[in-house]
Amino acid sequence: MRVNGVPNVRTCIAPLKEDVHVEMQDKFANLPDADFKENLKKKIDVDILIVGAGPAGLCASIEAASQGASVLLVDENLKVGGQLVKQTHKFFGSKHEKAGTRGINIAVDLKKQLGEFEKSGKIQLMLNSTVIGYYESDKKTHKFAMVERKDYDTFLFEIDCKAVVFAVGAMENMLLFPGNDLPGVYGAGAVQTLMNVYGVKPGDNVLMVGAGNVGLIVSYQLLQAGINVDRVVEAAPFIGGYHVHAAKLRRCGVPIYTSHSIKEVYGKDKVEGVVVVSLDKNWQPIPGTEEKVKCDTICLAVGLTPSTRLLSQAGVEMEFIPEAGGYVALHDESMMTVKKGVFVSGDSSGIEEASTAMIEGKIAGVSAAYMLGYDKNALKLKKEFIEEIKRLRAGPFGKKPRDAKNKINKLLEEKQ
């Protein structure tokens, strides 16, 4: 959409004001050179750039600044917290990961800690801003371009940093089926954002696809918002999420159908219902088991894929690791990639939980600061964080991320 003559404005998330001129934009936009010429490119020099202010990026920033490094924290949203701002459920883990505290409150805690460093000038926070590209620079720094949006104007920045931590999160996976483009088919995370961040009811009668923790938790939150959840269908022969989350749904009367999937979604202009089908041992639909279920909303909770486009542009070694959810940058125990000073953390380094994302962020932040010579108690902390994350991944639910990280380490050793 074009707003006040500026093309490519994401009107779905830009705040609306009086007397704003919004137009449809049905073709590629010309790069508005004139705007950038008037708003001259500004430069920022900083020790560590941290991209993404979710659980991993916030923790990375706080740890890096605690060691004494100067930090620029950039996020494209209007507030910090990433996915935490919609996670109304209590977190698992130990007291180190704030177990028993709701995600939304963890975001408030981290924001408060961040505020202290903003006051002292150690962390500069830029919201509504997007890091858009990696550029050539001398060997001592990494150079990025970033745009900051203010109202409907855009400002271009050139960032020179000695180290960078990517904490850019992940994208929800989609499923292929007839009717998946009908209004009413959502990602479960999108529904969670609509309900818990914007207070918008996505529909009245939902069918959830996927019984991992995301599918189970969002189903429960739909019930809390007064929305009916007809059922949860899961293609695997077992419930992938924690039993305690499944039990919460079951005692509210929501059935969970394992070895079931959806064949198609039907409806004229929007979702009117869905055809559910049983799957055999080879995950193939069993003919004759089709059942029509009336509903107005389909929620897809079928996994996430790490966001890595900017990272791969930065020239790190990428590999496809199924257990990590897709392509990820090879990284060591310090969360550093093969490129010196380029770190990763959180879901963008392999799909996992917010608790482990926070610890990975801490490891990346403290390691980046240490690499630049900022060392108050960096090595001691790093050791503690690494031990903590190993403890959390030790159980059966930690097998997938454990396998992913082992593969990543092995591939990295082969490359070096």
Added chain:
Amino acid sequence: MKNYEKDGILTIKDLSLPTDEQLKKGVALIECVQEIPCNPCVDSCPVGAISMKDINAPPVVDYDKCIACGKCIGVCPGLAIFVIKIKNDKALVSIPYEFLPVPAKGDTVKALNRKGKIVSDAIVQRVIKKGKTMIITIEVEKDLYNDIRNIRV
């Protein structure tokens, strides 16, 4: 594969149940049987009745030590802890509850089992509103103590 991994429902076989004497005194029943990395219940117990081999191990309640205070109900992220106390021919069941409307003491509500089926009526005996997980204590027939795990207002 355990059955609850398919349908999300625990049975008596999956749980270690307290004795009648322990039930009269009142105990916390923790319906957390998988190895998940989580331990706030251990930290919440004022008498050290909940233990875990390591953070991934399922919690074990020492029913003799447990004083049925219910502190663990509100901290459990999985809402998997219930406190049961048998009084004559009735059972008091304390349940974590995160829905609106909130019932009041003396209200009659529907008592639901682990499948969400209405099993009986129940009278609300106590409502604790501390944080957003409320603890609702209801009174049901004694023999329903191991069935009732939810309410509908």
